[in-house]
Amino acid sequence: MRVGSARFLLLAVSSVALVALAGGGRYVIRKEFVLGGEGGWDYLAVDSRAHRLFISRADRVLIVDTRRGSLIGTIPDTQGVHGFALVPQLGKGFTSNGRANTVTVFDLQSLKPTGTIDVRGQNPDAILYDAASKRLFTFNGRSRDISVIDPLEGVVLATLPAGGKPEFAAADGAGRVYFNIEDTSQIGVIDTATEQRIAAWPLPDCEAPTGLALDVAHRRLFSTCGNGVLAVTDAGSGKHVAAVPIGKGPDAAVFDRERGLIFSSNGLDGTLTVIHEDDPDHYTVVDTAATQRSARTMALDAGTHEIYLVAAQFAAATAPAAEQPHRRPAVLAGTFKVLVIGN
Numbered sequence: 001m002r003v004g005s006a007r008f009l010l011l012a013v014s015s016v017a018l019v020a021l022a023g024g025g026r027y028v029i030r031k032e033f034v035l036g037g038e039g040g041w042d043y044l045a046v047d048s049r050a051h052r053l054f055i056s057r058a059d060r061v062l063i064v065d066t067r068r069g070s071l072i073g074t075i076p077d078t079q080g081v082h083g084f085a086l087v088p089q090l091g092k093g094f095t096s097n098g099r100a101n102t103v104t105v106f107d108l109q110s111l112k113p114t115g116t117i118d119v120r121g122q123n124p125d126a127i128l129y130d131a132a133s134k135r136l137f138t139f140n141g142r143s144r145d146i147s148v149i150d151p152l153e154g155v156v157l158a159t160l161p162a163g164g165k166p167e168f169a170a171a172d173g174a175g176r177v178y179f180n181i182e183d184t185s186q187i188g189v190i191d192t193a194t195e196q197r198i199a200a201w202p203l204p205d206c207e208a209p210t211g212l213a214l215d216v217a218h219r220r221l222f223s224t225c226g227n228g229v230l231a232v233t234d235a236g237s238g239k240h241v242a243a244v245p246i247g248k249g250p251d252a253a254v255f256d257r258e259r260g261l262i263f264s265s266n267g268l269d270g271t272l273t274v275i276h277e278d279d280p281d282h283y284t285v286v287d288t289a290a291t292q293r294s295a296r297t298m299a300l301d302a303g304t305h306e307i308y309l310v311a312a313q314f315a316a317a318t319a320p321a322a323e324q325p326h327r328r329p330a331v332l333a334g335t336f337k338v339l340v341i342g343n
Contacts, residue, residue, distance in 0.1 A: 031339075096126070127139070226249075
């Protein structure tokens with residue numbers, strides 16, 4: 001194909017993406033649920049079938065009814081909770097508890113805790129369930145390793161070196177688990193059949209990758225980078241495919257498979273970058289939605305195509321202390337809320 005023809009085709013595809021987005025309207029805040037309460041937060045997860053939003057909140061998990069915006073349950077004693085793995089086929093959910101170095105097991109129907117697993121690592125952060133191997137993985141930030149867990153027996157089967165500080169992770173359902181390595185700007189790859197880390201791919205021009213999403217059908221990985229870039233990587237070869245501009249202070253990334261859209265939640269400038277996958281090698285920013293400063297993590301409801309974020313206002317920063325050199329400002333009372341973004 002001639003260069004001119006290729007450029008015309010790309011512009012035509014991008015125009016279709018913009019028209020498709022305009023047909024549904026721009027992404028805006030459609031609802032807000034004020035929850036209040038104290039403490040920071042990290043990952044979110046949506047159970048679309050049960051209409052539940054799970055929010056990690058310092059030492060507990062909040063469960064919100066997504067239809068009414070009401071708090072319907074709390075899972076207590078999850079010290080330093082980070083992430084979730086919801087596994088309907090087991091009827092179980094799992095949380096990674098960073099300060100306790102444990103996983104809390106809970107019943108997905110009753111939301112009651114049923115057990116605790118010692119991960120044998122320090123500060124478990126991301127957590128996921130791999131359907132191919134039927135194993136649970138925690139990505140331990142402080143010990144820079146990965147715990148492979150039998151979720152039914154509740155025991156650690158193996159500990160893998162991460163090669164750096166692991167962040168968000170994604171599984172392809174066919175025996176590969178991918179995870180960002182924040183301090184080395186790489187993507188790590190695990191073969192879940194052999195329970196071995198088999199690769200570490202560089203992320204060019206990407207600083208401190210955190211959020212990670214995966215397009216399984218086209219084998220594309222999407223990493224949000226601290227320098228305002230979404231890095232696209234071939235999940236088969238590790239080849240760098242594209243770099244797309246996003247907002248400031250990104251953390252999470254999600255992929256809406258049905259709409260072919262990638263989202264980056266940018267907590268520093270309070271925006272949500274919406275990117276269309278024109279084809280596996282070309283991407284267009286089609287919207288930048290206003291959210292709220294601090295809205296840095298998110299979850300997608302695959303049924304409604306709505307995006308859930310949480311945000312709050314903060315008190316003035318306090319001086320660091322010897323025992324807390326990186327002390328964070330406190331959340332102002334009554335300001336913690338859920339933002340529901342849609343178009």
